[in-house]
Amino acid sequence: MKFVFAENMDLVDPDYDFVKDRSSPEREPYWDDMYTHEMLGYAPYDGLLVSKGLFHDGNIGGKYSEGQEMRFKREGARKFLRFEEEKYPNTVMWGDCGAFAYANQEVPPFSVEEIIEFYADGQFTHGCSPDHIIFDFVDTEFDITFDDQEVKRRQQITLENAAEFIEKANKRIGNHFTPVGVIHGWTPKTMAEAAEKLIKMGYKYVALGGMVPLKADQIKSALNAVRSVIPKETEVHILGFAKADQVHEFIGNGLNSIDTTSPLLRAFKDSRTNYFTWTGENFEYFTAIRIPQVLSSNPLKKMVQSGQLELEKAVKLEKQAIKEVRAFDKGETTTKNTLEVLRDYWALINADKSKTDPTKVNKEIQVLTSRVEPTLKKQPWKYCKCKICQQAGVEVIIFRGNNRNRRRGMHNLSVYGDRVRELKGELR
Ligand SMILES: [Zn+2]
Incomplete structure (x- = not known):
């Protein structure tokens, strides 16, 4: 099973100065910053996925600058992401329509031809047919409580696009490209029916869409239903596989690839499980140590401006907190002292909330303390x-700014990639 990582401009500055907390003034982000595969010195994933949602398109999406979009078009995805096949052999480069970005619209905002041009420009190895997301999913027909006309309409659009896509993509892009037919349905049965239609159109690779909010058991029932009606040699992908922790339940069950961002994202989007390790039996999760920057955190800046937070005092406690964590790392102070210094800082930066609801703030700090304590102990x-x-x-475990937070995400990706390889029996 291939593990594909969905690219989202996840770069860090390799020369970031943690003590001064700044990059070099000469830094040029595009050329000097590094992707996960560059930072680790190898790719923990089997490929990257680039979504059309990263590009500006009328009123939706867009994370790349105009210059980046032009370079992408000129150079193709691999060169743009410095993920050349010579350096990273046996990897794949997936393109996707970014259907999440336009899920609320009546119809997808671009034509099939436009998507094919995007895949041709990117020189992708795989590209998904332009789909329209169905969010509703139930395990049986009897449970349907939603507007079934709307889900049928969306499935119809997805299938019509798929038929046009495979025909035109094969003509326009050619042999090195694998068109992937996206399946949308609202029950395992309707997903299987869509899969059968895609096979008739000529697809040899299909992808289950709309799986992000589903439970592992629901994903499995959809996967099994699809598998039961398609040829054995047809490959199956899950788009946006958010059940990263349960990957072992899927390997060997007729799943050929997944794409996910969750190991990286949880480093800074999760309130609790920011850093993980593999114990040999399970993932062990740790909470990162929150020391936000007073001067670059917007909520904190606002508090300073409105006089709720004394800047000097805040900066002093912030510096002390970092200093204490570094001293702890060197064995120069105790867990108890470190937690005390951290709690002082957390209390100060929550001073505004304390005025209205001190009990709540105390409780939050208590919770944070109990979560950070195991991190310090282990x-x-x-x-x-x-x-x-x-x-x-130790900087990797401090929850503070892009350079620490994304590094932690890259660490998570390396742990996750190792785990997937181990499950496949090919750990280096
Ligand atoms: Zn690590």
């Missing part, structure tokens, strides 16, 4: 062999 960053932890040390 010091997982010291035992990790990945290049990120080796180079950044």
